[in-house]
Amino acid sequence: MSAVLKQPDHRALRFLTAGSVDDGKSTLIGRLLFDAQAILADQLDHLHKRAAGEPIDLSLLTDGLEAEREQGITIDVAYRYFATRQRKFIIADAPGHEQYTRNMVTAAAGSDAAVVLVDITKIDWRAPVVQLLPQTRRHALLAHLLRVPSIVFAVNKLDAVDEPQAAFEATQTALLAFAEEAGIRGVAGIIPVSALRGDNVTQKLDAAWYDGPSLLQLLESLPTTQERTIGELLQPVQYVARDAGIEADGAGHQPRVFWGRIAHGSVRAGDPVQVFPSGEQATVAEVRRAGSTVASAQAGESAGIVLDRQLDISRGDWIGSPGSLKPTQRFDATLAWLDTEPAQPGRKYWVRHGNRWCQARIAAIEHRLDIHTLEPTEAHELAVNEIGHVTVELQQPLPLEAYETNRVGGALIVVDPASNRTSGALLVRKT
Numbered sequence: 001m002s003a004v005l006k007q008p009d010h011r012a013l014r015f016l017t018a019g020s021v022d023d024g025k026s027t028l029i030g031r032l033l034f035d036a037q038a039i040l041a042d043q044l045d046h047l048h049k050r051a052a053g054e055p056i057d058l059s060l061l062t063d064g065l066e067a068e069r070e071q072g073i074t075i076d077v078a079y080r081y082f083a084t085r086q087r088k089f090i091i092a093d094a095p096g097h098e099q100y101t102r103n104m105v106t107a108a109a110g111s112d113a114a115v116v117l118v119d120i121t122k123i124d125w126r127a128p129v130v131q132l133l134p135q136t137r138r139h140a141l142l143a144h145l146l147r148v149p150s151i152v153f154a155v156n157k158l159d160a161v162d163e164p165q166a167a168f169e170a171t172q173t174a175l176l177a178f179a180e181e182a183g184i185r186g187v188a189g190i191i192p193v194s195a196l197r198g199d200n201v202t203q204k205l206d207a208a209w210y211d212g213p214s215l216l217q218l219l220e221s222l223p224t225t226q227e228r229t230i231g232e233l234l235q236p237v238q239y240v241a242r243d244a245g246i247e248a249d250g251a252g253h254q255p256r257v258f259w260g261r262i263a264h265g266s267v268r269a270g271d272p273v274q275v276f277p278s279g280e281q282a283t284v285a286e287v288r289r290a291g292s293t294v295a296s297a298q299a300g301e302s303a304g305i306v307l308d309r310q311l312d313i314s315r316g317d318w319i320g321s322p323g324s325l326k327p328t329q330r331f332d333a334t335l336a337w338l339d340t341e342p343a344q345p346g347r348k349y350w351v352r353h354g355n356r357w358c359q360a361r362i363a364a365i366e367h368r369l370d371i372h373t374l375e376p377t378e379a380h381e382l383a384v385n386e387i388g389h390v391t392v393e394l395q396q397p398l399p400l401e402a403y404e405t406n407r408v409g410g411a412l413i414v415v416d417p418a419s420n421r422t423s424g425a426l427l428v429r430k431t
Helices: 025-035 041-051 066-071 098-108 134-145 164-182 215-221
Strands: 013-018 078-083 088-093 113-119 150-156 187-192 234-236 239-242 256-261 266-268 272-276 281-289 292-294 296-298 302-307 318-320 328-337 348-353 356-369 387-398 411-415 422-430
Touching: 013 025, 013 098, 013 134, 013 215, 025 078, 025 088, 025 113, 025 215, 088 098, 098 134, 113 134, 113 215, 134 150, 134 164, 150 164, 150 215, 164 187, 187 215, 234 256, 266 281, 281 296, 328 356, 348 387, 348 422, 387 422
Parallel strands: 013 088, 013 113, 113 150, 150 187
Antiparallel strands: 078 088, 234 318, 239 256, 256 302, 266 296, 272 281, 272 318, 281 292, 281 302, 328 387, 328 422, 348 356, 348 411, 356 387, 411 422
């Protein structure tokens, strides 16, 4: 499969990297940072001193926690930033260990792409049917489940095999077969790389058998996540402010501005809107961005909405097109459990949807998903790092949407009321 470069999207790309232990993930990120000249001078000096004349260990640039350096593994999600002439990047370096699945769930939330590393030295690419590592399958399936739009497979360590072309092509065939079987339609490319030598990471591979882009070239061309901008408006109210720059109404009331990041749709002056939970309707008098009046704003942008009349609206409310906000008190969801205390039916939790808090309970656990295959298995509770399908009941209705169609309206976090720990992530399946 040859990656197809698309028209450039100049917005910052948020991508996560995932792979099993010693796949070279930290080295790959270090190579991207090194070649993009995104390393501070004192960091570079430190690496040269540690190398003592040997090739520098680029993985040390990302293993930031002391425990990570001691164990030689990635434990927590580390965020790194770099830029090229074409665009800016935010890297979420996710752990490869199964016990840190919750960290990958955190990294995938909001990511535009996932780079899944495949260590060619760990698989028998000469076999008639190439078997992928369980971690490769697991990470790709999780990225697919969490609706990461673009998935890139980086086949690493080709410098360590004697027949790189045959090894890559056999692995590529296995990856395409797996993606077809799993229903993963967001495969943006399968890229051969050597993170250690820098082959095909930022510079194209100089080999007659490969004519595709380098990893960086592909990343530069990937689109950012864009929620739908056409159709009904949905905006969570995050902040309410009075703007002295807006003229007071006839009663002397200073109009308020309702700020939030638009989840989907667009808004312009003259649009009718409805408020949740009050159900009150009004007309948009003005749209503001960064303190200035604008003609319109759309999904993905932070905007302030001024209404033509005074309504009781506060943080946690939602503003949408009339009739589009459908309150729901019982829904089915995918639950990624993050807490050491297991998730149990009947127990009450706090959930946060947008900026609104509400009490909820897990009414039932339908099944647990096998982390390697995502096949359902019977379960009466969900332990830490486990993922399952559940039914949730809310104390108050919320304007939920399916996560598949909108990542803002379809996501909730779960908080333990006793410890205040973030316990889980809910992805709405159907209401």
